[in-house]
Amino acid sequence: MQIPESPNGRAPLLEARGLSKRYGSTQALDSLDLAIEPGEVYCLLGPNGAGKTTTINLFLGFAAPTAGRALIAGLDVSTHDRETKERIAYIPEQVMLYRNLSGLENLEYFTALGGKGSPGRERLAEILVEAGLERDAVDRRVSGYSKGMRQKIGIAISIAKEADALLLDEPTSGLDPKASNEFSGLIERLRKRDVAVLMATHDLFRAKETGTRVGIMRYGRLVTEMSTDEIGHADLERIYLEHMHD
Ligand SMILES: Nc1ncnc2c1ncn2[C@@H]1O[C@H](COP(=O)(O)OP(=O)(O)OP(=O)(O)O)[C@@H](O)[C@H]1O
Ligand SMILES: [Mg+2]
Numbered sequence: 001m002q003i004p005e006s007p008n009g010r011a012p013l014l015e016a017r018g019l020s021k022r023y024g025s026t027q028a029l030d031s032l033d034l035a036i037e038p039g040e041v042y043c044l045l046g047p048n049g050a051g052k053t054t055t056i057n058l059f060l061g062f063a064a065p066t067a068g069r070a071l072i073a074g075l076d077v078s079t080h081d082r083e084t085k086e087r088i089a090y091i092p093e094q095v096m097l098y099r100n101l102s103g104l105e106n107l108e109y110f111t112a113l114g115g116k117g118s119p120g121r122e123r124l125a126e127i128l129v130e131a132g133l134e135r136d137a138v139d140r141r142v143s144g145y146s147k148g149m150r151q152k153i154g155i156a157i158s159i160a161k162e163a164d165a166l167l168l169d170e171p172t173s174g175l176d177p178k179a180s181n182e183f184s185g186l187i188e189r190l191r192k193r194d195v196a197v198l199m200a201t202h203d204l205f206r207a208k209e210t211g212t213r214v215g216i217m218r219y220g221r222l223v224t225e226m227s228t229d230e231i232g233h234a235d236l237e238r239i240y241l242e243h244m245h246d
Contacts, residue, residue, distance in 0.1 A: 010073070011071065013037065014042075015074075016070055018069070019033075019068040020066050021058060022066045029054045029055055031221070032068070033222075034215070038164070038194035039212075041187060044199065044201070044214075045217070050219065055198075056169050060090055073087055086114070090167045090168075093173055095151055097142045099143040100142075100143065103145070103153050104138050107124050107160060108124055110160075111157065118160075131153070148180075148182065148183070152186070172206050180203070205233060211228045212228060214236065
């Protein structure tokens with residue numbers, strides 16, 4: 001089937017077409033249609049169990065759809081596992097790192113796993129600083145890092161990988177306001193580099209602050225979608241709550 005092209009002549013970086021996932025009797029995701037272009041930060045909001053993590057897992061190929069397709073740069077995740085994984089980076093709520101290795105050693109390890117070759121130790125150390133890690137933390141063991149510092153390693157991994165798309169699942173939950181603010185700044189920098197970002201979050205403030213678009217999900221369905229420059233912080237909260245009524 002011919003893939004329709006977006007206005008710039010390329011397939012969107014992240015695209016869901018009728019994407020659905022059923023677990024037993026639970027319709028975790030129901031016919032999601034979504035397209036995210038380079039330089040867009042799409043925030044998925046919705047209550048517990050709405051289908052946000054399921055959406056991300058389908059893009060990552062962690063789960064197979066029961067209907068529809070998840071596409072990365074026009075390639076179906078189900079049939080192009082390696083090619084699609086090469087183009088994306090993933091930051092879960094808890095970034096999994098080797099506690100006994102330093103931040104730099106972790107970055108070296110995960111960059112080597114990416115298979116594209118390493119830009120070299122010095123460049124990797126610079127990337128850690130670009131990702132907001134203090135220079136004197138670069139060689140310290142990760143076991144002493146705060147949650148915010150671990151998230152920065154996650155961002156550094158995606159910068160080193162030169163990922164075109166970034167998937168984040170509740171990245172700011174449990175971060176203090178300053179760490180959360182720094183995190184927003186990093187996402188903004190990735191956006192300016194034309195990365196496409198899909199972020200699941202419960203943080204309405206950050207969604208308005210960092211997102212270019214927000215979508216509200218409920219019972220596996222995308223119930224509304226809006227551009228963040230059309231609305232204020234208070235509007236987003238009101239709209240969210242309105243959609244939570246039965
Ligand atoms: N592996 C699984 N097996 C069975 N049911 C699952 C599985 N993963 C998710 N579900 C169900 O699918 C629905 C959507 O879950 P999902 O984790 O996508 O929600 P979420 O929006 O990420 O919620 P939260 O805000 O709590 O993280 C829920 O009803 C959940 O119980
Ligand atoms: Mg979730």
